[in-house]
Amino acid sequence: MSTVLLSAYVLMWPVLVAVVLFVISRGFFREWAEARRNGRDLI
Amino acid sequence: MVEMDTAQFNVLVVVGLLVLFYGGTFLISTRIGKKEENADGYMTAGNNLGFGISAASMTATWIWAASMYASATSGYTYGISGPIHYGLWGALMILFIYPFGKRIRAIAPKAHTLAEVLYVRHGRSSQLMLAGSNIVGSLISLMSNFIAGGVLISLLSPFNFTQGVFAVAAGVLLYTLWSGFRASVLTDFVQVVAMLGAVAIIVPFIFFAAGFPAAFETGAGNLTAEQGDFFSSTAFMEQGAPYIAAVLAYAIGNQTIAQRLFAVKESLIKPTFITATIGYGAMVIGVGMLGVLALYLGFEPSGGDPNNIIPGMASEYLPPVLLALFFIMIVGALSSTADSDLAALSSIMMADVYGQNVAGKEKADPKTMLLVGRITMVVATAVAVAFASLQLNILDLLVFVGALWGALVFPVLASFYWGKVTGRAFTTSVLAALAVFLPVRFGWLPLGGVLGFVVDLLSIVGVGVVIGLMVFGFFGPRPAKVAGIAAAVVTAPFAIGSLHEYATLSGSLVAYSVSTILCWAMSVRRREEFDFAVIAQRTGDFDDDDAAAVGTAVPGRAADTGNDPEPAGTK
Numbered sequence: 001m002s003t004v005l006l007s008a009y010v011l012m013w014p015v016l017v018a019v020v021l022f023v024i025s026r027g028f029f030r031e032w033a034e035a036r037r038n039g040r041d042l043i
Numbered sequence: 044m045v046e047m048d049t050a051q052f053n054v055l056v057v058v059g060l061l062v063l064f065y066g067g068t069f070l071i072s073t074r075i076g077k078k079e080e081n082a083d084g085y086m087t088a089g090n091n092l093g094f095g096i097s098a099a100s101m102t103a104t105w106i107w108a109a110s111m112y113a114s115a116t117s118g119y120t121y122g123i124s125g126p127i128h129y130g131l132w133g134a135l136m137i138l139f140i141y142p143f144g145k146r147i148r149a150i151a152p153k154a155h156t157l158a159e160v161l162y163v164r165h166g167r168s169s170q171l172m173l174a175g176s177n178i179v180g181s182l183i184s185l186m187s188n189f190i191a192g193g194v195l196i197s198l199l200s201p202f203n204f205t206q207g208v209f210a211v212a213a214g215v216l217l218y219t220l221w222s223g224f225r226a227s228v229l230t231d232f233v234q235v236v237a238m239l240g241a242v243a244i245i246v247p248f249i250f251f252a253a254g255f256p257a258a259f260e261t262g263a264g265n266l267t268a269e270q271g272d273f274f275s276s277t278a279f280m281e282q283g284a285p286y287i288a289a290v291l292a293y294a295i296g297n298q299t300i301a302q303r304l305f306a307v308k309e310s311l312i313k314p315t316f317i318t319a320t321i322g323y324g325a326m327v328i329g330v331g332m333l334g335v336l337a338l339y340l341g342f343e344p345s346g347g348d349p350n351n352i353i354p355g356m357a358s359e360y361l362p363p364v365l366l367a368l369f370f371i372m373i374v375g376a377l378s379s380t381a382d383s384d385l386a387a388l389s390s391i392m393m394a395d396v397y398g399q400n401v402a403g404k405e406k407a408d409p410k411t412m413l414l415v416g417r418i419t420m421v422v423a424t425a426v427a428v429a430f431a432s433l434q435l436n437i438l439d440l441l442v443f444v445g446a447l448w449g450a451l452v453f454p455v456l457a458s459f460y461w462g463k464v465t466g467r468a469f470t471t472s473v474l475a476a477l478a479v480f481l482p483v484r485f486g487w488l489p490l491g492g493v494l495g496f497v498v499d500l501l502s503i504v505g506v507g508v509v510i511g512l513m514v515f516g517f518f519g520p521r522p523a524k525v526a527g528i529a530a531a532v533v534t535a536p537f538a539i540g541s542l543h544e545y546a547t548l549s550g551s552l553v554a555y556s557v558s559t560i561l562c563w564a565m566s567v568r569r570r571e572e573f574d575f576a577v578i579a580q581r582t583g584d585f586d587d588d589d590a591a592a593v594g595t596a597v598p599g600r601a602a603d604t605g606n607d608p609e610p611a612g613t614k
Contacts, residue, residue: 001123001273007256009123010336013329014246020322021239024102027095028232043075043088043096043225 052370057200060367064374065214071233072218072226082409082586085223085416086155086390087306092228094314097307100231101319102326103379104299105137106238107184108191111330111376116349118334119342121278122270126331128283134324136290141316142516143295144304147459148312150575154582155394157301157455162399163581164458164573165466172473173451174395177298180444181384181391184299185427186435188377188384193431195373198345198354199366208431211374215381216424220417224302224386231383234375239322241372242329245357245365252360253336262339270338280545288509288551289445295455296448298387299380388423389416398585409586446484449554450476453508454562456515462572468565476558483543484550490543498543498553505552506538507531508559 001009035042052060083089092100110133117125151160158177162170189208196207219226254261269275294300307315333356337344344351357369393416398407454469482488483498490498511527543549 001271003256003259006123006259007250010250010255010332011247013325013332014243016321016325017239017329018243020102020318020325021236021243023318024095024099024232024239024322025236027093028099029095031093031095041075043092043229 052200052367054201056367057196057202057370060370061210061214061374064371064378065217068214068230068233068378069218071230072222075225075229076222080222080225080413082393082412082416083155083584084225084586085413086386086393087302088225088228090153090305090308092303092307092311094308094311094318096228096232097303097311097315098318098322099235100228100383101137101300101303101315102322103231103235103238103375104303104383105133105319105323106326106376107188107380108195108373108377109187110327111373112191112350112353114327114331115334115337115352117278117282118331119338119344119349119352120334121275121282122266122272122338123335124273124275124278125282125334126328128278129286130324130327130331132283132287133290133327134320136287136294137300137316137323138320139291139513139516140294140300141312143456143459144316145309145312147301148304148309150459150578151305151582152309152579153584154305154578155302155390156298156305158298158391158395159399159582160578161455161458161469162395163578165464165469167400169454169458169466169469170395170399172470173296173455174391176296176444176447176451177391178388180297180448181299181388182423182427182430183440183444185381185384185388185423186430188381189427189431191377192374194350195354195370198351199358199370205432208428211377211381212424212428215378215385216420219382219385220420223389223416223420224306227379227382227386228303228306231379234379235322237368237375238372238379239326241368241375242326245361245369245372246329246332248365249333249356249360250336253340253356255336255339258336258339262341265339265341280548285545285548285551288449288505288548288555291509291512292445292448292452292551295452296444298391299383302383302387302390385420385423389419392416392419394585404581404585407585412585446480446551446554447477449551450480450558452512452555453559456512457562457566459575461566462575463566463569464562464573465566465569468562471565472558472561475561476554479557480550480554483553484546486546495543496539498549499539499541501556502542502549502552503531503535503538504556504560505549505554506534508555509552 032042081089110129114126114129117129119125121128147154147157147160151163154160156174156177158170158174161173189212192211193204193207196202196210197204200207202210218230263271269277303315304312330353334349334352337352337356342352342356344355353373357366361369393412397412397415398404402408402411450473454464454472457464458469479501483490488494507527507530510530511523514526515523542552
């Protein structure tokens, strides 16, 4: 495998992790804000 | 070869980090703490969790410290495909079980544990078999996470292993004890943010700090041809294939996963599981890449122990601030799984032991249940700390529990779909599968000649069962049979005469095949069919206040007669 491909292969995972982190965080804070608006517990 | 020493935090720094982490999670848990906790909330948080918190919790629970160490070890041992053969299959198993999760949730919307559902389906023996395996599995998981904490703290600070184990155990118990599962899922969010954030920063940082991408060329000589091959058959046969068989069983038999399945809002099961699949895979494979980088660098882990690859790479290439972030990442990974194990153990003791077998469903007192749950957490922590100090071989124990769960997979899943499966078929098939697994896995019998041929044949059937079950969840019985038979036929020429030599893989596969063959054979001629509607009626909330609060009839209450539920309602 070429150096460029190997670099992409190693570095794609942290990028994917960052995307998942964004999706989960957005979901959490939306639910938190909605719970506060409705005056109920998040859990 | 490069020999690297691990850098150490001083006492003040490591105490500060532990206080920051466990103090912070404790403060977060107090935000949702109630003076009068609800027994059902303590076990499943009201069956109504949203996407963000559920996906975070599923991801955090599935990632434990050992999975990061094992992924890096796989990369270091098998080369560039190694982390894939650890992380990808583990991630896909989360994906493969979500259709089963939807079915289980549909027939038992208010259950707390899978064993509780099996009690209604078959009776006590199958329930206690699954609950017992869950308890053993969670205790081993708890113990191994405490060991990982003890090792990490002893490696990076002046504290010794025992002090590290006690610090982690006390920290986890502190924030989980009062609110149980509710505290576990809320703190999981914070822990997953720390873990994912750390990986997104640390892996690229080490990559460039260690001299990559140039080191791919200078260090290429450190890899064998197999290690440099992305399609390495050694990596698949020795790491990937046994793991595919094992993690399907783990996903089905693990109460920490089932608990989240019963907690998430039913309509959000699919996005939650898909997000957790990607999150787990990216995180674990990403950390595993540190093992690949270490291989290119010719890195020698301290003491020759592959578990020291990640701490060694971190201490060599990270500045103090990022090393602290790395420390928090590992502590977060092991704590999120440990608190889930505590919550799982407490819910099994509350619902399966006290609720169903001691007091009975109708007479169970929610306050006593809460007490049972909290005592369970304290006792489980003490037991796990005691066993952690013995430093038992965790992998051997996990393999045993994995096989026990492998023997359970088909009987459990069939019990949720096929009305003909009986309690006797369930119990007999699981026990027989275990009896065949043990000598195959541990080499108690010489497997040459006819015996080896029989093991190969059963293993081939096992391959068909695993593939068939995966396809069944998404596409139903007909495609599953086609895929299962095709997988067995394709495998046969390669497997006959050689598969029994891979003890870990063939041990798991015979557990699948024997339990499947027996369970099917003992059930197929039965004429009566189980009425699955009975399950929703007989599993439900224990806490009356909760039922009143939601203002709806709790499933089961209208149909309950006041007697203990009898298994195997037939129609």
